[in-house]
Amino acid sequence: MKAIEIRNKYLRFFEKHGHKIIPSASLIPENDPSVLFNTAGMQQLVPYLLGEKHPQGNRLTDFQKCIRTNDIEEVGDNRHLTYFEMLGNWSLGDYFKEESIQMSYDFLTKELNIPAEKLSVTCFAGDDDCARDNVTYESWKKAGIPDDRIYFFGKKENWWIAGEEGPCGPDTEMFYDTGKPKCSENCNPACDCGKYVEIWNNVFMEFYKDKDGKYTKLKQHNVDTGLGLERMAMLLQGKETPFDTELFSPVMDKLKELESEENIASRRIIAEHLRSSIMIINDGGRPSNVDSGYILRRLIRRMTRHINKLGIDLNKLPELIDISIDSIKELYPELENNREKIKNVLVEEKNKFTKTLKNGEKEFEKVSNRLKNSGKDIIDGKTVFNLYETYGFPPEMTIELADENNLKVDMEDYDKLYKEHQEKSRMGSEAKFKGGLADQSEKSIMYHTATHLLHKALKIVLGDHVNQKGSNITEERLRFDFSHPQKMTKEEIEKVEDLVNEQIKRDLVVTCEEMSLEDAKASGAIGLFENKYGERVKVYTIGDFSKEICGGPHVTNTGKLGHFKIKKEEASSAGVRRIKAILED
Numbered sequence: 001m002k003a004i005e006i007r008n009k010y011l012r013f014f015e016k017h018g019h020k021i022i023p024s025a026s027l028i029p030e031n032d033p034s035v036l037f038n039t040a041g042m043q044q045l046v047p048y049l050l051g052e053k054h055p056q057g058n059r060l061t062d063f064q065k066c067i068r069t070n071d072i073e074e075v076g077d078n079r080h081l082t083y084f085e086m087l088g089n090w091s092l093g094d095y096f097k098e099e100s101i102q103m104s105y106d107f108l109t110k111e112l113n114i115p116a117e118k119l120s121v122t123c124f125a126g127d128d129d130c131a132r133d134n135v136t137y138e139s140w141k142k143a144g145i146p147d148d149r150i151y152f153f154g155k156k157e158n159w160w161i162a163g164e165e166g167p168c169g170p171d172t173e174m175f176y177d178t179g180k181p182k183c184s185e186n187c188n189p190a191c192d193c194g195k196y197v198e199i200w201n202n203v204f205m206e207f208y209k210d211k212d213g214k215y216t217k218l219k220q221h222n223v224d225t226g227l228g229l230e231r232m233a234m235l236l237q238g239k240e241t242p243f244d245t246e247l248f249s250p251v252m253d254k255l256k257e258l259e260s261e262e263n264i265a266s267r268r269i270i271a272e273h274l275r276s277s278i279m280i281i282n283d284g285g286r287p288s289n290v291d292s293g294y295i296l297r298r299l300i301r302r303m304t305r306h307i308n309k310l311g312i313d314l315n316k317l318p319e320l321i322d323i324s325i326d327s328i329k330e331l332y333p334e335l336e337n338n339r340e341k342i343k344n345v346l347v348e349e350k351n352k353f354t355k356t357l358k359n360g361e362k363e364f365e366k367v368s369n370r371l372k373n374s375g376k377d378i379i380d381g382k383t384v385f386n387l388y389e390t391y392g393f394p395p396e397m398t399i400e401l402a403d404e405n406n407l408k409v410d411m412e413d414y415d416k417l418y419k420e421h422q423e424k425s426r427m428g429s430e431a432k433f434k435g436g437l438a439d440q441s442e443k444s445i446m447y448h449t450a451t452h453l454l455h456k457a458l459k460i461v462l463g464d465h466v467n468q469k470g471s472n473i474t475e476e477r478l479r480f481d482f483s484h485p486q487k488m489t490k491e492e493i494e495k496v497e498d499l500v501n502e503q504i505k506r507d508l509v510v511t512c513e514e515m516s517l518e519d520a521k522a523s524g525a526i527g528l529f530e531n532k533y534g535e536r537v538k539v540y541t542i543g544d545f546s547k548e549i550c551g552g553p554h555v556t557n558t559g560k561l562g563h564f565k566i567k568k569e570e571a572s573s574a575g576v577r578r579i580k581a582i583l584e585d
Helices: 003-016 041-049 097-111 134-143 229-236 249-258 264-282 291-309 314-328 334-373 381-391 395-404 411-432 442-462 490-505 517-522
Strands: 059-067 083-092 119-124 150-153 159-161 166-177 196-209 215-228 468-473 478-483 510-516 536-542 546-549 563-573 576-584
Touching: 003 059, 003 083, 003 097, 003 229, 041 059, 041 083, 041 215, 059 264, 083 097, 083 229, 083 264, 097 119, 097 134, 097 166, 097 196, 097 215, 119 134, 134 150, 134 166, 159 196, 166 215, 196 229, 215 229, 249 264, 249 314, 264 291, 264 314, 264 334, 291 314, 291 334, 314 334, 334 381, 334 395, 381 395, 381 411, 395 411, 442 468, 442 478, 442 490, 442 536, 442 546, 442 563, 442 576, 490 563, 510 517, 517 536
Parallel strands: 119 150
Antiparallel strands: 059 083, 083 215, 119 166, 159 166, 166 196, 196 215, 468 478, 478 576, 510 536, 536 546, 563 576
């Protein structure tokens, strides 16, 4: 069964069960500083999981484009992916464990025709904080899973929370038995031997964990599920890896045809990083040295290194891009319209990195000469790491050049430094998600509202060509990207500040209405990212000044915002400016 068929079956199944289909959010989050990319379907639903009413109702389903960066260096094995698609269904205070489990079981066994004996499940075993999840256990038995395929584990395996505090609860995970023999008598779904493959996770948010570690029951119980499309396609097609499915195989075959050095790990890295880069660029991402732009740059450069490693002409990149897009455009039709833009960004970044590689070779020559002049023949790990980190020069190239120059390389020292670097990167990535569902503070809500005022003020001062291109909000400041061809003058900045502060002083009432997307457009509401909206939307009106389609939340009156101050105005990318501003007491 092809991936597109699995996705369509999923959405139609849950639509029949009263769920409204909502569009995928962009890979690059709007107004969410907690992550570099959207990593799960729940991110766009944070306000609604916390109790706000969703305009589409309390049963939702979608597919969500996701990027997870923790395991970039692991890509190349038979299972790790940076980009993946997550299918999900949600209950926002509607159905709970029993109905969720029955629907999951029915979809797997009746829609995907997976034999029931292939399925095993896990439940929360309970601890001092929260009791054993017997409701989930009984629900699986009622659905049709026997006792000997129901397993209980602790919080490490069967508990979900975003960050250190906030809504949380037990989850239940579904596993597909690949038919491989058990690795031991104790082999079970928690084992990593490959016999059991996790395919679906249903999270039951029924508790709130406060900063002191105390758990209390939530008033609104939610269900949040996630099923990985690539993994399910692999299993249903009887393939060994996702790279053997139609999502990757055309690129993998072309790489094998072009390569002069046989290396399946390099082929996987190229195919995966190419697809991930295509999807990020498609959603507006651009290579840079910070945040999501840095991840994109890292993916492209790692891909380029491995194209070199296979001995493939880098001028073949446009052809590889076309093959990759053609492989997935049925899933993402918008790629066709962005094909040339994607090519231009990838080729330009590849060309920049080619120059970087040349600079790295020059730097290596300096290192080599220094060592020879001092009578030494070992390149220390710090130098190898510096060549990699500063010049993007692959350690395998350093080893190759060292061998040609009768030099040795201290790779043990390098590996130690590299592992330390990986750990710092991973900790930094995890810290980005620390806020999670608890990151809807009063201050961040104030900044959400201030962003609407800023957007309208920019249109008034600079012209109607101004449109939001992105934003990022924390408790300390707002960051707002907008279309404008040149640097703002000091006078323009002051006019914008004055306009925003005038609306704050007017203490305008902020109201919210739910309506169809068409009615919202007819009312004059600004739609910032129209392709992300469903049939019904929320429109926030700020007095007689601003009207925008937005998920919220917002303050009730502008008088609560304090004093608005622009701290910096700068270039973000070609034709896009960036403002950083604060609210002062």
